[in-house]
Amino acid sequence: MTVKLGRGACGGHVTLFFAIMDKSKNIEEQGSFGAGFCLKNGVEAITRGEEGDFNLKINYLDGDGDDELYEEVIKILLDEIPEIGDYSWELNIKMSLPVSQGFGMSGAGAIAAASSFQRALGIAHEESRRRSYLVAHKVERIRSTGLGDITALSAGGVERRIAVGSPYSGEKLNSGPGKAEGWFEKIPLILAWKSKTGKHTANYIDNLEWKKKITSSGRKAMKTISKGNWDRSRWQELIESAEKFVIDSELIMDSERNELLFESNNLIKDCDLEGYVVSLLCMLGQSIVIVPKNLDLNNFEIDKICNKFNAAGFETIVTSLSNNL
Incomplete structure (x- = not known):
């Protein structure tokens, strides 16, 4: 029986200030202007897939999590990568920051999980990375759990969001409407x-x-x-x-x-x-x-x-x- 293993990780994000820009009917064009910090601590996701009937089991190694978040991630991925439906998946989530405290953990979790599923299937790193940001942005907007965290995380470091929307978009995962800039220092x-x-x-x-x-x-x-x-x-x-x-x-x-x-x-x-x-x-x-x-x-x-x-x-x-x- 074929077994697939994959890992994804993403740090959290702290927003210091922001402006809500969500009037567009296209969720890829919704988001926020603002600035904040991209964090080293966040979410690690490890997936194991066995060939068979499609299913998702979620385990939280540190505290409780939100099943619906990860179910939405795999639902969106399934539309884009039908091969995901050929496996029964186990998703293990390890969080190093608390949820619902302003640390961008829903966005970090969505990115980490999306990346882990794709890496398990052998999808190239850059393609996987870009799609993970796009999927996570969609999840955040569908669930109203965030606006600009994903665009911010695509920049890293001390970030400013200067264009609204997902950092990647479309079937070819080209640069999206959203844009953030970041600089890094050991702070x-x-x-x-x-x-x-x-x-x-x-x-x-x-x-x-x-x-x-x-x-x-x-x-x-x-x-x-x-x-x-x-x-x-x-x-x-x-x-x-x-x-x-x-x-x-x-x-x-x-x-x-x-x-x-x-x-x-x-x-x-x-x-x-x-x-x-x-x-x-x-x-x-x-x-x-x-x-x-x-x-x-x-x-x-x-x-x-x-x-x-x-x-x-x-x-x-x-x-x-x-x-x-």
């Missing part, structure tokens, strides 16, 4: 969150009032961020734009984010590190990413911060930027 990032999960992304991006506030504020931020070269010289501008966005959009006043940011800032002050690091809210979760204020002084006391936050009831993970460049 330590501390992710911190409380165990309570945030609102589902759809509660914001499908709500007309929130869409108006978010998009207006996101467009303001992108007026300057979208211009000029995109490199480390824009770091301070990125931080300031993120801080302004959460106030202008009023997202800081929703889901206890204001209290979360206030507590985080106080904990950093208790560490006497307020001159070295800054807390930024992760959109649209109830979580914080702590980053250096100055990229030339990024060797801050990570253990001290994590211990302080853990003692205050936060969960923390130290990660870094992913490099897709």
